[in-house]
Amino acid sequence: MTQLYQRVAFVGLGLIASSMALAMRRGGLVAETTGTARSAETRAIATEIALVDRVTDTAAQAVQGADLVVLCVPVGAMAAVAAEIAPHLARGATVTDVGSVKQAVNDAVGPHMPDHVHFIPGHPLAGTEHSGPRAGFAELFDNRWTILTPPDGTDADALDRLTRVWQGIGAQVDVMDPAHHDLVLAVTSHTPHLIAYTMVGVADDLRRVTDSEVIKYSAAGFRDFTRIAASDPTMWRDVFLTNKDATLEILGRFTEELFALQRAIRRGDGDHLHAYFTRTRAIRRGIIDAGQDTDAPDFGRSNR
Numbered sequence: 001m002t003q004l005y006q007r008v009a010f011v012g013l014g015l016i017a018s019s020m021a022l023a024m025r026r027g028g029l030v031a032e033t034t035g036t037a038r039s040a041e042t043r044a045i046a047t048e049i050a051l052v053d054r055v056t057d058t059a060a061q062a063v064q065g066a067d068l069v070v071l072c073v074p075v076g077a078m079a080a081v082a083a084e085i086a087p088h089l090a091r092g093a094t095v096t097d098v099g100s101v102k103q104a105v106n107d108a109v110g111p112h113m114p115d116h117v118h119f120i121p122g123h124p125l126a127g128t129e130h131s132g133p134r135a136g137f138a139e140l141f142d143n144r145w146t147i148l149t150p151p152d153g154t155d156a157d158a159l160d161r162l163t164r165v166w167q168g169i170g171a172q173v174d175v176m177d178p179a180h181h182d183l184v185l186a187v188t189s190h191t192p193h194l195i196a197y198t199m200v201g202v203a204d205d206l207r208r209v210t211d212s213e214v215i216k217y218s219a220a221g222f223r224d225f226t227r228i229a230a231s232d233p234t235m236w237r238d239v240f241l242t243n244k245d246a247t248l249e250i251l252g253r254f255t256e257e258l259f260a261l262q263r264a265i266r267r268g269d270g271d272h273l274h275a276y277f278t279r280t281r282a283i284r285r286g287i288i289d290a291g292q293d294t295d296a297p298d299f300g301r302s303n304r
């Protein structure tokens, strides 16, 4: 694979940045990597594990001379970081990000970007509940999607090069309008996380009543909820603060459906419950038949 960029700068050195750095190294995609993080402790760890070729004390230093800059901080921190790096960006550089919300990043970062750079927001649909520079692994993006939301008039060559770097680290790439991205992710990621947080909170309240039984007898579904609910609080606070309208819209629909199911249970309306669960099972089967569940085991068809 040919090298696509001469110097990539990561601002923020957590799960996503560390995974990208490791995957770029695996693919031999870039000549040099630099990175910085807000805390001295994170910078020290990144240096110790040689995550990037050069760790700098400030974001301004990290981006100097970089032809690709990747903002890997929580969505609520993007504007301040953009303001800090703007005067130091190289002519012709591409600036992208990995934030989980796209319209807010577009609005927060875009106005700070000088005319001589290409600003192309992005979001890899891959992650874990772990954070920090030691959490990354090179395979994180393999067979996952990355969505890019280039503003109107984005330079085609810059978009092509960024697409190829994501493909080089294992991802498939799609282009989307930022508002549409936010609505899709409200359904597939943001609201499900909120539900997991809520369910684990409910179980924790209950635990006081039932002693340790909730944890002791946790079934697989609930264990998955606890994994999701262990995700980074700052990241998820920012997701809900910045994707407010779409998550409130989906949450409204969710509570309507939940009330309908609650009523069916109270009334003993087995037909309603059965029809509902039949419909949702068909959705899962459709996903597997379309080959879109990359996490599904090979025996997915016979095991469904």
Ligand SMILES: NC(=O)c1ccc[n+]([C@@H]2O[C@H](COP(=O)([O-])OP(=O)(O)OC[C@H]3O[C@@H](n4cnc5c(N)ncnc54)[C@H](O)[C@@H]3O)[C@@H](O)[C@H]2O)c1
Pocket (backbone or CB within 6 Å): 011, 012, 013, 014, 015, 016, 017, 037, 038, 039, 042, 072, 073, 074, 075, 077, 081, 098, 099, 100, 101, 123, 124, 125, 126, 127, 128, 129, 130, 131, 132, 133, 135, 232, 235
């Ligand atoms: N974790 C996931 O599953 C996941 C998946 C896809 C995208 N994302 C997005 O990627 C971005 C980074 O997430 P992550 O999981 O790598 O987080 P992380 O917590 O592992 O790392 C975040 C980094 O940002 C730095 N940081 C935090 N607050 C800052 C601030 N106010 N100013 C400057 N730096 C700050 C931290 O020091 C750290 O280096 C977020 O925008 C998140 O929405 C996360």
Ligand SMILES: O=C(O)C(=O)C[C@]1(C(=O)O)C=C[C@@H](O)C=C1
Pocket (backbone or CB within 6 Å): 099, 100, 124, 125, 126, 127, 128, 129, 188, 189, 190, 228
């Ligand atoms: O597996 C997980 O830990 C995740 O939740 C990752 C996940 C997701 O919802 O799929 C979470 C947020 C991101 O913006 C992208 C990916």
